């Protein structure tokens with residue numbers, strides 16, 4: 001007996017998400033998962049480990065709502081932003097529906113859809129990494145959820161606000177539009193939260209994994225109108241957040257934690273602009289794309305060679321060679337000043353000019 005034959009056909013066919021951790025590597029410089037390079041320090045306050053946690057921990061919901069400028073019934077907490085992606089697909093898509101996304105973009109939209117047995121329609125981003133609205137409209141039939149990532153991972157740019165509003169108007173009454181704002185803390189003025197009041201079919205994904213430097217916590221959020229949040233409440237696990245997670249998340253969202261996050265953002269932006277400047281002057285670098293997030297997309301003459309050489313030196317970056325229209329591109333997370341300098345030196349050394 002082959003146990004595989006008992007599993008669902010779509011799971012048999014599924015290629016799991018190639019997460020940074022799954023891809024492995026050996027080294028001391030990890031710039032492949034858009035993490036903040038230094039861990040914040042928190043102590044546990046709540047030690048009621050014998051009890052089930054609150055289904056939606058009140059302190060976390062209230063603190064996040066205050067931070068995001070919405071009311072608590074506009075907030076769902078989940079096990080990372082990734083859980084939100086799957087909850088939305090599970091709650092809104094029948095087997096015959098499809099989801100739509102615009103590559104090159106975050107890989108989990110496709111993986112979650114395939115896991116749920118829901119088809120994917122893809123409408124590639126334009127040359128400038130913006131939405132192709134005409135093509136989206138043409139393919140919208142049967143689409144229940146449209147995922148747009150802004151700032152987009154891995155390209156780093158924002159999606160034009162006016163295009164997002166056009167998309168929201170085009171999809172009203174037909175599909176949920178998910179705007180993935182995992183990196184919004186690096187460009188907070190670009191958030192679509194201010195549009196929630198106008199669009200009952202808008203859902204915004206947030207996370208503590210990036211600017212808050214808490215990827216190990218696994219804590220994310222969906223922001224939407226109360227009716228949409230209520231629908232997701234029906235499908236989420238009864239106790240999604242472990243007590244230690246909500247304990248630390250609540251602390252991270254208090255004024256002092258927010259202040260710390262903002263200084264992390266400032267440090268990242270400073271280091272990003274320095275890294276950008278250094279990379280532009282290196283041999284083999286064809287283009288450093290502009291970025292609104294904590295990573296840079298860089299196009300090299302031979303990206304795979306650069307990726308492999310740095311990998312062997314223990315500098316682990318994210319290869320994008322196989323992503324749509326990103327041949328020879330590498331995504332580099334902004335690290336500490338010292339880490340960024342090591343990256344630049346290692347690339348420079350490839351020219352044999354050290």
Ligand SMILES: *Cc1c(COP(=O)(O)O)cnc(C)c1O
Nearest residue numbers: 080081082106153182207209220
């Ligand atoms: C990191 C990331 C997420 C969510 O990450 P979690 O760690 O699951 O919160 C969602 N979308 C994008 C584009 C991301 O890069």
